[in-house]
Amino acid sequence: MAVPVDITAAKQIGAGLATIAFVGSGIGIGVVFGNYISGALRNPGAASSQFTNLYIGYALCELQGLFGLLIALILLFT
Amino acid sequence: MAINPMEQFTVKPLIPIHIGHYDISFTNQSLWMVIVVVSLSLFLTLAVSKGRIVPTRAQSLAELSYEFIGGMIDMTAGPAGLKYFPLIFTIFMFILFCNGFGLLPIAFTVTSQIAITFALTALVIVTAIVTGFARHGLGFFRLFVIKAPLIIVIPMALLEFISFCARPLSLSMRLFANMLAGHTMLKVMAGFVIALGTAGGAYTLLAAAPEALIVGLTALEFLVAFLQAYVFAILSCIYLSEALHLHDNH
Numbered sequence: 001m002a003v004p005v006d007i008t009a010a011k012q013i014g015a016g017l018a019t020i021a022f023v024g025s026g027i028g029i030g031v032v033f034g035n036y037i038s039g040a041l042r043n044p045g046a047a048s049s050q051f052t053n054l055y056i057g058y059a060l061c062e063l064q065g066l067f068g069l070l071i072a073l074i075l076l077f078t
Numbered sequence: 079m080a081i082n083p084m085e086q087f088t089v090k091p092l093i094p095i096h097i098g099h100y101d102i103s104f105t106n107q108s109l110w111m112v113i114v115v116v117s118l119s120l121f122l123t124l125a126v127s128k129g130r131i132v133p134t135r136a137q138s139l140a141e142l143s144y145e146f147i148g149g150m151i152d153m154t155a156g157p158a159g160l161k162y163f164p165l166i167f168t169i170f171m172f173i174l175f176c177n178g179f180g181l182l183p184i185a186f187t188v189t190s191q192i193a194i195t196f197a198l199t200a201l202v203i204v205t206a207i208v209t210g211f212a213r214h215g216l217g218f219f220r221l222f223v224i225k226a227p228l229i230i231v232i233p234m235a236l237l238e239f240i241s242f243c244a245r246p247l248s249l250s251m252r253l254f255a256n257m258l259a260g261h262t263m264l265k266v267m268a269g270f271v272i273a274l275g276t277a278g279g280a281y282t283l284l285a286a287a288p289e290a291l292i293v294g295l296t297a298l299e300f301l302v303a304f305l306q307a308y309v310f311a312i313l314s315c316i317y318l319s320e321a322l323h324l325h326d327n328h
Binding site: 052055056058059062063066067069070073077 | 084153252256309316
């Protein structure tokens with residue numbers, strides 16, 4: 001039996017599912033900034049020296065979510 | 079009323095130019111890049127042209143950005159990296175101004191086009207690779223090798239190589255997707271305001287809620303605009319630093 005498949009609907013559902021990637025991204029950014037602040041409160045003297053590492057960690061975490069967005073955009077616009 | 083939040087990213091030709099099969103029209107994107115470069119050059123030139131001992135606001139802003147990037151390169155790549163100051167400074171200021179100008183209500187965000195961000199990334203990556211080979215010759219491949227037993231070195235080298243190849247994609251994707259997502263979000267919220275505002279009755283008053291949210295989100299977008307320029311510049315510094323020093327400490 002042939003099942004009629006509406007590819008557009010599947011694409012839209014897939015695009016919605018792809019945004020789940022931001023869950024991980026959010027958790028990651030929370031961990032990065034949370035640990036930075038708790039470390040900075042324990043040792044305020046060393047805080048400014050780790051500023052670069054903080055933003056590198058933030059950028060790497062955020063990127064994982066953005067890959068999900070990329071997949072969603074590819075699904076929606078191709 | 080249907081509002082397409084992606085419509086703002088359409089590249090429209092302003093002056094159509096076709097040479098052979100190639101479309102090299104002067105588009106709204108080119109126009110905004112010209113505006114960015116002109117205003118950036120004017121700002122940096124005029125701000126320091128007098129060279130006062132006690133700086134004006136504009137002069138201290140220009141000096142601050144200069145020292146900020148200088149300090150960043152010195153911290154990540156060491157004194158040897160200061161040779162690349164012009165590259166990093168230009169990229170940082172260009173991205174910062176593109177992101178900033180993009181937040182003007184009628185403006186076109188240049189950095190929301192993957193073509194632009196990828197071109198900037200390619201510039202950085204090619205510079206890093208050329209630097210690496212010029213400085214270390216074939217020893218540049220030591221970048222992929224860590225000090226460990228052989229059984230770990232081989233899969234690790236493969237992983238390092240894949241991660242090296244993914245860098246251009248990740249660097250350009252980050253800037254592009256951030257700008258795209260931020261501006262789409264603002265437009266979606268603006269769509270709420272229009273939908274509620276034109277609905278009539280009590281709904282019109284409710285339109286103030288998404289409107290207030292837009293103000294907050296715009297403030298957040300200014301932070302993101304700076305942060306993404308900063309992240310792009312610092313990752314460029316790190317890639318150049320790896321090409322300069324491999325894994326050695328400097």
